[in-house]
Amino acid sequence: MLKETTTKRVRLLVSCKDRAGIVSAISTFLYNHGANIVQSDQYSTDPIGGMFFMRIEFDLPPKKSSFEKLKEEFIEIAENFYLDWKMSLANQKKKMAIFVSKEDHCLMELLWKWKAGELNVDIPLVISNHTNNQQAVEAYGIPYHYIPVTKDTKQQSEQKAINLIKEANIDFSVLARYMQILSPTFVQAFPHQIINIHHSFLPAFIGANPYAKAFERGVKLIGATAHYVTNDLDEGPIIEQDVLRANHRYSTEQLRVAGRNVERITLARAVQWHINDQVIVYGNKTVVFS
Amino acid sequence: MLKETTTKRVRLLVSCKDRAGIVSAISTFLYNHGANIVQSDQYSTDPIGGMFFMRIEFDLPPKKSSFEKLKEEFIEIAENFYLDWKMSLANQKKKMAIFVSKEDHCLMELLWKWKAGELNVDIPLVISNHTNNQQAVEAYGIPYHYIPVTKDTKQQSEQKAINLIKEANIDFSVLARYMQILSPTFVQAFPHQIINIHHSFLPAFIGANPYAKAFERGVKLIGATAHYVTNDLDEGPIIEQDVLRANHRYSTEQLRVAGRNVERITLARAVQWHINDQVIVYGNKTVVFS
Amino acid sequence: MLKETTTKRVRLLVSCKDRAGIVSAISTFLYNHGANIVQSDQYSTDPIGGMFFMRIEFDLPPKKSSFEKLKEEFIEIAENFYLDWKMSLANQKKKMAIFVSKEDHCLMELLWKWKAGELNVDIPLVISNHTNNQQAVEAYGIPYHYIPVTKDTKQQSEQKAINLIKEANIDFSVLARYMQILSPTFVQAFPHQIINIHHSFLPAFIGANPYAKAFERGVKLIGATAHYVTNDLDEGPIIEQDVLRANHRYSTEQLRVAGRNVERITLARAVQWHINDQVIVYGNKTVVFS
Amino acid sequence: MLKETTTKRVRLLVSCKDRAGIVSAISTFLYNHGANIVQSDQYSTDPIGGMFFMRIEFDLPPKKSSFEKLKEEFIEIAENFYLDWKMSLANQKKKMAIFVSKEDHCLMELLWKWKAGELNVDIPLVISNHTNNQQAVEAYGIPYHYIPVTKDTKQQSEQKAINLIKEANIDFSVLARYMQILSPTFVQAFPHQIINIHHSFLPAFIGANPYAKAFERGVKLIGATAHYVTNDLDEGPIIEQDVLRANHRYSTEQLRVAGRNVERITLARAVQWHINDQVIVYGNKTVVFS
Incomplete structure (x- = not known):
């Protein structure tokens, strides 16, 4: 009562x-x-x-x-x-799954903000195709599911992930630098329920190795884009974007390191808005009431 | 019809x-x-x-x-x-007066945006205690009123300005780097109808020579603040603020030159919001629906 | 002496x-x-x-x-x-030509900064395929050359411009929203001597109507890119880029109006660096010592 | 060999x-x-x-x-x-001590960047007047020294910290939201070897509760300042500053939460520059070769 x-x-x-x-x-x-x-x-x-x-x-x-x-x-x-x-x-927490590969900066940003009380969600599970982040995730008391992905096992691996998501009643998933392309089956099972962080200012540098491409082109700013995943690679509705100043001194590797800062901040902001029901998708765009 | x-x-x-x-x-x-x-x-x-x-x-x-x-x-x-x-x-234009001293960057920004159709106002008059901007203002077809101010004539000069404002049915005035402090009489006659641009990130560097003070302190950013004028110098409700990156290489003079860019942009934004009825003053703060 | x-x-x-x-x-x-x-x-x-x-x-x-x-x-x-x-x-002023079409914001930014003593150049001429900016330019005491361009006269028109540039011993030209694509002949005559402002964050939205494309894609930032002109459209060495926050409320037209601010600031910065010999081109990139 | x-x-x-x-x-x-x-x-x-x-x-x-x-x-x-x-x-790592109180965002930022290989230092110890961050620090394999501070024990506590710093041959210390004012004895023992993060855009809002003061004043940006500690509170040479946009919707508490992001980024940048010998102090200012 x-x-x-x-x-x-x-x-x-x-x-x-x-x-x-x-x-x-x-x-x-x-x-x-x-x-x-x-x-x-x-x-x-x-x-x-x-x-x-x-x-x-x-x-x-x-x-x-x-x-x-x-x-x-x-x-x-x-x-x-x-x-x-x-x-x-508002006080009913959504259930968020995190997918991650090797790089941990987006993962750690989300976990730290969650622990600090800034993200009003439950995180029932983290899924990864690598083991290197297992210890850090489990230290937060969150189950870590290692699901390796190879060409041959991709379909089975995805099915495992889908099962985990459904069993845990996940409301939405975050690809926190998850370096696997999800199949149409997966994506269509969770419309506007998967948020990805792409490490460029979309639509510039779609696809793999955006920092190498940014280096080649000699851009003076690098960016990051958080968007809902659709079946068109890096073409889904954009939730948030941000940029960071770079210059000729940056190697591809230094762009990659600097870019981590804008990636994790951009992703965290998008996730925050999604959690707070501040995003409406229409067509291939978003209305964000922020 | x-x-x-x-x-x-x-x-x-x-x-x-x-x-x-x-x-x-x-x-x-x-x-x-x-x-x-x-x-x-x-x-x-x-x-x-x-x-x-x-x-x-x-x-x-x-x-x-x-x-x-x-x-x-x-x-x-x-x-x-x-x-x-x-x-x-919305389509009934407000009448805006501009006050300016010698420096023209804020004045020119407003006039250019006005002529480009970005500021939906009428500008019936510009008032200045100097003559150097007369030609440029009149080239825009706007009457320029030269009202010199000395210690002895300050009261009379203000009265002249007040008369001009009242005769022209001015809705609000903009101090576009007007380097005279208005008397309480003047300020109280136009509550929340006078917008000033202060060339610092208030409340840092209140008063005269903020760029010299910024240089002395060795700050790494310089700023500008657009605010409604009250009788407490540089203490009125803030409408907008912005900053610009600086570094040790900037002399006071170079800070002053660089600062022009942030001053004019900050002021133009505040004026835009005021024109569009996006600002509500409460207490010594503003709500800006932007 | x-x-x-x-x-x-x-x-x-x-x-x-x-x-x-x-x-x-x-x-x-x-x-x-x-x-x-x-x-x-x-x-x-x-x-x-x-x-x-x-x-x-x-x-x-x-x-x-x-x-x-x-x-x-x-x-x-x-x-x-x-x-x-x-x-x-350092005190020997370069000679700068400005090319402009109808939109005047980049032109006016350069002229204002020049008059304010911020740009240490001479401006012997402005070339335009329209007449609407003639009066404003001449008010600054600068000759305005109206050279209309049609499909049939393009080659002749370019030759006129080339002659003017050569006769006036121009050191470099600025395309301040000049909406004509220069021919290879023109471009090759002035290697790394032509600076263009493109109204997007390159390499996103290459070509015509970048604001319409930005609106379509639903980006959350819009940008501008100042670059040296080469024969690959919008692919020349980038000198400077900057961005501005946008959101779902912006129509294509509002993006265009807001974008003016980032265009003129980005271009002015690039021009400033070029004037001060702060830019070295190597390959398709620039080293900017700023 | x-x-x-x-x-x-x-x-x-x-x-x-x-x-x-x-x-x-x-x-x-x-x-x-x-x-x-x-x-x-x-x-x-x-x-x-x-x-x-x-x-x-x-x-x-x-x-x-x-x-x-x-x-x-x-x-x-x-x-x-x-x-x-x-x-x-360059490859000889400096030894960095971190001081922290309850709030962990700056601490975690430094530890994460250190573990990610972004900060080329050794961290032989963390000192805190609270115990809440002990577990997280020790999980990184770093000794955590709990040194409570009360009015009566302040001198002894400081002496303990000084001893620890000297025994560990610490090169510099970072006050990562350490909410104790160091005594002149302490400060003078380590000239330009202590970096503090102040949660405002100095010189605005010196002293305690800057976010409450920012709320009161109705500022439209909040900031953070990383500086070397001297005996004048919040008056030491500034290394880096940055800001974040706020508006009327932010409560003091929301400013505090949002401010964490700019605090940790600003501090990390200053620490990075200090580690890489990019900072020279002269008078009460810094030259930062970044």
Whole structure:
């Protein structure tokens, strides 16, 4: 009964064709259910015939089951306005899986921020095709699944990973410098549920060895891109990008080392937004309410 | 009758004590008046007992006088919720005065952006205590008022400026590197209507010669701060700040030259937000819906 | 005789195969000629078998013709070490031509910085395929040459421009949003003497309409690239790049407007470095001693 | 004898009154000793009567004891030009002590970068007035010394720390969010050997609770400053500074959490430069050859 004495913070994500009355209908619905809107963002690609996106955070009074009831009753509005929508309790932690290969900087960034309380998730498992990060991950009390990948075993290995994800009820996965390309089967099983960090400022330097390519081209900034994984390599919806200044003194290896800093920061920001339901995918782009 | 055929974009700024139902009441009011919300931002310092701030952009259907009627009828809601509010037509240009001394970089940035159509204002006059920028300003077709300031004439000079501002129905003034300290009389006549650019990252290096102080201290970044002018020198509500990397090679003079770039960009951004009704002052701070 | 009473600041740029003794030989040569080194930068791609690059600024005592004598006598060292080199007086202004089409932001940035004394060049002429910037340029006292370009007249038009450049002894040209692709004939006539600003973070969005492409791809940063023009479109040696944060709210047009800020700043920085002999091209890259 | 087959990378730092012939004398000396200069930076506050600073990296041929001999013979030049100087082998790791209190983000950043091979140091010990980071530090194989500090025991505690530093032959210490003010005795024992990270953009928000002060002032950027510790609190020579964008939505606590990112990055950069002998202190400023 203790739970009932505190307010419940709820997040509502909405996308639909824009038309008059949506904000009014939703905010009145919430008001009539005793909700207090504490944050609201919206965006319309075009008020006439465009798409409408909204994110609302609101507090529900501490009555029993008010959230479930609210969710159920929202369906009517959703149907009237043909809404795509998602409603979730802010304090209900998502389950995040991390995939990693040898390089540990993105992994450690996520684990450190998680332990510091900055990432409001559970991390039931880490999957890797290498063993070198096992000890560090287990020191955080997180199970580490070593699933080697070879040409011949790729399909079986992926199936193992899929099984692990499904058994653990994973909400989304992060490829924290996981140097294997996922098969269409894998990707389609988890639409907009896999976040990758690519070590370049996309669409520059798609594919392998972006730092070598950046060195060749003589760019003066290097970047990183966090995006949802689709079947087009490095072409999925971009969540976040950032850059770092470089110059002629940087070798490919030094670009790689410097780039770690922008990779881990960019990825952590994207993961944070995903966790907080701040990202809506539409077409091959994202709306990020940050 | 032509005017009636296009929709009217309206901006509404609201601040009040936070309580449930505000968003619902306002959005329903707008819906009932045929308005279509195209952009909405809100912020609450604390859902319980805090302050609530909202900015809404909406489109009114192209009926005659619908804006005035709406504004009048909004008073009832405003009184119910004890709102501070402001409603304005987006296409109705504000009148901006610019004050400048010798250095022209902030002045030229504003004039160039204005001419390029980036700043949706009228500029009825420029006031200066020097003559060196007269030709450049008049080339833009803007009247230039030379009002020299000496210790003895300061009061009279200010009165002249005040008269000019009032006669021209100026909405707000920009001190684009105007190197005179305005008297309390002047400042109080135009609350939150005067934007200054200070050439440091406030609160560092308050007062005169910030670049000399920055050089002395050996800072590795220099900054600029755009803020509303109050009677406490360089202590008014900050609208925008930005910085630029420096190093040991920079002399005071070189910091001053490099600093121009960050000054003009920071000021232009703040002025842009003010023009678009994106800034709400509360206490000695600002909420910027950007 | 007045000239002889002040020291002469000289800049020396050197590139060659790296081998021991270069710095020693050059600095001893300078010392023996009474020069005082005030700034020196060097870079080696690899101490063993790599390329060596150096930029030295030094002061010569105020004796008559010491610079010419020094230059002549330096040839011996240059031959010993197989140096590519360039020696110039810092106070001898380069002659810069500006090419522009309709958009004026890069043009105005350069003109303003030139007038403010930030760019130590002469600007004998501006060439444009449009007339809309004529008045603004002439207000700065700079001749404006309107050379329209059509498919049929392209070759003749280019020849006119080449003649103007040669007659005016132009040292380098800046394409300040000049929306014509120069022919190989033109480009080869002025190797590493033409600086272009491309409105994207190269190699992303090569070619036309980069802002439309950036909008399509949903990038979270937009950029600009200043580079030397070669015959491979947008593939020449990069001098400088910078970026600006964007988000889902930006339309293509808004990206274009926001992008102006990063374009003009990036171009001005590259031009500044070129003027100050801070750039050495090697292969398809640049060494920038900044 | 294996050691003799590889070249030795040496770093030379020099400061002195500027006068003609320094670069020539030093580079000729190095050439005569078979050294190959691979990197050289210099800076003069003023060629006439100013201070001269230089950093040279050079490779020595793989002969036995060539470094010690070179160092000894350099004394003559140093005396001729009244040089302050330091010559060290690049591959000889400095010994770094870390002081930390409760917050672990700066500590973990340094440890992670050290383990990743990015920081070329030994870390013989971590000292803390709390125990909460003991396990994490020991997991890296580094001894953790818990030295509680109270008003009464402050002097004894400091003496313990001093003893530990001296016994371990520590070259420099890093205060990685160590929330105790060191006594003048301590500070004077290690001049320019203690690096602190202050969680503000100095000189703004000197002293305690900078994030609370930043919140109060309503700044739009928050910063961090890495500096050498002197007896004037937060007034020592600044090595590096950086900032992060904030806005009205950030509470003091959120500024504190966001600020961690800029603190750890700024500190790591300063520590990196110190390790690589890239920093020269003069007066209350630093020359950073980066």
